[in-house]
Amino acid sequence: MGILFFFALATGKWFFITIFVLLGCYFYFVPNVNSRQFLASFLIILLFPAFLRQFLDSGWFLTISLAYSAIFFVLLGLKNLIFINRRPIYCFLNGILVFTIFSLFFWSDKTGAFFFAKYVLVFFVSLFLFKEFLNVSSESHSAQKNNLFAWSVSFLVLQIVWALSFLPINFLNAGALTLLIVLIFQDFILGRISGSMDRKLILRNITIFIALTLAIFGASSWSL
Secondary structure, eight states: OHHHHHHHHHHOOHHHHHHHHHHHHHHHHSSOSSTTTTHHHHHHHHHGGGGOGGGTTSTTHHHHHHHHHHHHHHHHHHHTTOOSSHHHHHHHHHHHHHHHHHHHHHHSOSSSTTHHHHHHHHHHHHHHHHHHHHHHHOTTSOHHHHHHHHHHHHHHHHHHHHHHTTSSSOHHHHHHHHHHHHHHHHHHHHHHHHTOOOHHHHHHHHHHHHHHHHHHHHHOOOOO
């Protein structure tokens, strides 16, 4: 997949793109086990090359290609039940995808005519990822409540992303801050679902949020 990713991205030719998509679908759907459970992550990973062409001339291209291959095969390991303790591995994968998506959003041009379309696209991507996260992490909870939580949190994250897009910090720090907020929302929601929401959990998350936010802001150059 890494080699096909390289050729599809480097050449932009439909032949390599078609082979890349078909082979990715084959690896994911054969065998057809848990295909629906991780479908959102798969589609996002499959569409990543469309947003990474700007890295062709950068020195990070080979690293990105290798990282892409690793992420794809981690997803296959989760889907095909290769990993014994899947939940922490899935949470890690979900965090990587969230960070990448929002970093790409903050990296993109926020003054162009397509900014609103990118904004709406990020909302739906985060919605599907959060819904998938809840379905994987709280399998015993009703799908209706998971959908309600997913829509509510995605809308809140959308408002936060809008505000962060005006801050003069680089896209990686903005992506890291968004990931931190998403992780805290996820922890609160899982605490609410499991009935473990208490003062200790709230204070812990507030402390982590303040400490890491200060660290992220301290590491930012605040360049206009």
